[in-house]
Amino acid sequence: MNRTKHIRNFSIIAHIDHGKSTLADRILEITGAVSEREKRDQYLDKMELERERGITIKSQTVRLPYTAANGETYELNLIDTPGHVDFSYEVSRSLAACEGALLVVDATQGVEAQTLANVFMALDHDLEIIPVLNKIDLPSSHTEEVAQEIEEIIGLDCTDALQVSAKTGLNVEKVLEAIVQQVPAPSGDPDAPLKALIFDSWYDSYRGVVVLFRILEGTIRKGDKIKINSTGREFDVTSLGAFTPEPVQYKEFGPGEVGFLCANMKELSDAPVGDTVTLAKNPTQDPFPGFQEVKPMVFCGLYPVEPAEYEPLKTALEKLQLNDAAFHFEPETSQALGFGFRAGFLGLLHMEIIQERLEREFNAKLIATAPSVAYQVTNTDGVVSIIDNPSKLPEIQEIASLAEPYVRMEIHVPNDYVGAVLKLCEEKRGIQQDMKYLTSTRVMITYELPFAEIVFDFFDKLKSVTRGYASMDYEVIDFRESDLVKLDMLINGDVIDALAVIVHRERATRYGRAVALKLKRSIPRQLYEVVVQAAIGSRIIARERNAPLRKNVTAKCYGGDISRKRKLLEKQKAGKKRMKKMGSVEIPQEAFLAALKAEAD
Numbered sequence: 001m002n003r004t005k006h007i008r009n010f011s012i013i014a015h016i017d018h019g020k021s022t023l024a025d026r027i028l029e030i031t032g033a034v035s036e037r038e039k040r041d042q043y044l045d046k047m048e049l050e051r052e053r054g055i056t057i058k059s060q061t062v063r064l065p066y067t068a069a070n071g072e073t074y075e076l077n078l079i080d081t082p083g084h085v086d087f088s089y090e091v092s093r094s095l096a097a098c099e100g101a102l103l104v105v106d107a108t109q110g111v112e113a114q115t116l117a118n119v120f121m122a123l124d125h126d127l128e129i130i131p132v133l134n135k136i137d138l139p140s141s142h143t144e145e146v147a148q149e150i151e152e153i154i155g156l157d158c159t160d161a162l163q164v165s166a167k168t169g170l171n172v173e174k175v176l177e178a179i180v181q182q183v184p185a186p187s188g189d190p191d192a193p194l195k196a197l198i199f200d201s202w203y204d205s206y207r208g209v210v211v212l213f214r215i216l217e218g219t220i221r222k223g224d225k226i227k228i229n230s231t232g233r234e235f236d237v238t239s240l241g242a243f244t245p246e247p248v249q250y251k252e253f254g255p256g257e258v259g260f261l262c263a264n265m266k267e268l269s270d271a272p273v274g275d276t277v278t279l280a281k282n283p284t285q286d287p288f289p290g291f292q293e294v295k296p297m298v299f300c301g302l303y304p305v306e307p308a309e310y311e312p313l314k315t316a317l318e319k320l321q322l323n324d325a326a327f328h329f330e331p332e333t334s335q336a337l338g339f340g341f342r343a344g345f346l347g348l349l350h351m352e353i354i355q356e357r358l359e360r361e362f363n364a365k366l367i368a369t370a371p372s373v374a375y376q377v378t379n380t381d382g383v384v385s386i387i388d389n390p391s392k393l394p395e396i397q398e399i400a401s402l403a404e405p406y407v408r409m410e411i412h413v414p415n416d417y418v419g420a421v422l423k424l425c426e427e428k429r430g431i432q433q434d435m436k437y438l439t440s441t442r443v444m445i446t447y448e449l450p451f452a453e454i455v456f457d458f459f460d461k462l463k464s465v466t467r468g469y470a471s472m473d474y475e476v477i478d479f480r481e482s483d484l485v486k487l488d489m490l491i492n493g494d495v496i497d498a499l500a501v502i503v504h505r506e507r508a509t510r511y512g513r514a515v516a517l518k519l520k521r522s523i524p525r526q527l528y529e530v531v532v533q534a535a536i537g538s539r540i541i542a543r544e545r546n547a548p549l550r551k552n553v554t555a556k557c558y559g560g561d562i563s564r565k566r567k568l569l570e571k572q573k574a575g576k577k578r579m580k581k582m583g584s585v586e587i588p589q590e591a592f593l594a595a596l597k598a599e600a601d
């Protein structure tokens with residue numbers, strides 16, 4: 001029997017908030033995968049945090065039996081993909097496991113930047129794309145214009161585009177029929193050597209690493225000895241099954257099928273996403289082209305507020321890393337903040353999510369230093385290295401050149417806001433590449449921008465100058481030489497390492513002044529003078545001063561004993577000198593946080 005004939009593997013792709021998770025929920029309901037009792041909104045977004053923020057972080061796959069109008073029962077595999085640009089590699093791998101994709105477009109919004117980015121990825125994988133116009137229950141939906149937009153911008157025929165409300169369930173049944181009719185069935189020889197793609201993996205404290213795979217050809221059975229292509233390591237399959245969404249065990253899987261396996265793997269690196277699973281005794285000669293190691297792009301220091309919290313923080317970071325191959329950290333010491341960690345993330349959203357999870361799930365109280373990107377340093381002796389921490393930058397005289405990462409960014413915006421977007425991009429040292437009208441009212445603007453400029457506050461600014469109407473997508477393209485300098489902050493002559501940043505020379509003075517002022521304002525006045533300085537090398541570019549509090553030591557001396565007064569004042573002066581010499585200014589934590597946030601203001 002040809003098993004593959006009734007299999008349909010598909011994903012849902014959409015711009016954030018266009019209704020992907022809601023549609024997935026309705027599909028689960030219709031196919032009976034989730035009973036009324038279990039029903040809760042956004043079943044697939046497992047983590048509490050994901051549900052709260054309304055975003056999907058971890059891909060999750062479900063196998064759904066569906067009896068179509070033609071009376072035949074199909075095995076639908078819905079592969080949920082994360083929607084955010086930080087996780088685009090995960091999206092790409094998930095799409096590689098499918099033959100088709102539902103393209104969900106919010107009919108009140110139209111095509112957005114990540115709609116396009118996702119569509120291009122789906123086209124790269126030769127997927128059959130089914131356009132679905134969502135939210136038609138809303139009076140502000142304009143399906144005809146949006147259908148036309150999809151035709152014009154993406155080139156998909158929308159004559160019979162499905163019009164649904166994922167919220168009410170209207171027409172969602174038709175989506176399932178379209179999947180059965182339009183998404184091609186997979187093919188593949190069940191007797192060929194096993195070739196399966198790892199498109200997701202995560203760590204489960206009971207089962208070890210859980211691997212989601214899609215078989216291209218061959219067959220896998222429980223008990224098989226598998227081999228992971230990139231490492232050559234072998235494991236015995238101890239558990240084999242599919243999520244329905246609850247895990248159900250199966251004895252074997254053949255071509256086109258999607259499932260999970262466990263094989264006593266202890267670390268995510270035992271099963272990297274994008275790698276090939278084959279059988280040890282008869283390995284495929286034609287593995288998938290390999291996988292891309294996801295590299296962190298944004299870095300920050302994470303320090304416990306209380307030194308005693310160091311070990312618990314380390315444990316928490318280790319736990320998070322078990323489930324997140326893209327999250328890196330290593331110990332770091334700062335003179336100012338003590339023992340902590342340098343952590344690397346895919347992007348800003350990834351960083352925010354991890355910081356929030358640490359605080360929420362692990363009750364960690366954190367000080368996070370300003371986010372920074374990785375810089376490429378060429379030494380005077382020609383050695384090229386990547387540094388992820390400004391305080392590790394070599395001395396100026398040892399640096400031949402400094403390069404920073406650039407991104408290519410596409411911004412979609414109604415034409416009324418084009419001026420504001422261009423202004424913002426120019427302020428951020430952007431180089432305009434392209435600008436074209438997608439429709440008579442919507443414009444796509446393409447810029448190349450230094451990643452460091454968007455790390456701080458670009459998205460918030462973009463939202464505010466366009467009243468929330470802009471959407472964007474970006475990818476890191478290369479490193480480019482720039483006129484960058486390391487800016488140090490000094491308090492009473494001591495360099496505060498945690499506040500060091502690398503900035504463009506033109507920005508240095510403004511940044512240094514802003515931070516110096518913030519520090520001055522948030523460090524309470526002391527009995528001695530506190531001088532805050534910003535410096536590039538030995539050159540001071542900003543200076544602020546808190547005058548000493550003069551404790552009135554003579555208050556008790558009534559009358560005219562002037563010599564006694566003088567004596568007391570002199571004693572006080574000597575005392576102040578001593579404190580200054582010790583050089584230890586108590587910097588309250590709020591002062592740090594204020595300084596770290598200075599750039600965002």
Ligand SMILES: Nc1nc2c(ncn2[C@@H]2O[C@H](COP(=O)(O)OP(=O)(O)OP(=O)(O)O)[C@@H](O)[C@H]2O)c(=O)[nH]1
Nearest residue numbers: 017018019020021022054055056083135165166167
């Ligand atoms: N009125 C209406 N609201 C909808 C519909 N579909 C989704 N929504 C709402 O739109 C918002 C976003 O929906 P989600 O399903 O979370 O969107 P998503 O695309 O999964 O978002 P991410 O997970 O962040 O990518 C939610 O508040 C939904 O309730 C619809 O058909 N009609």
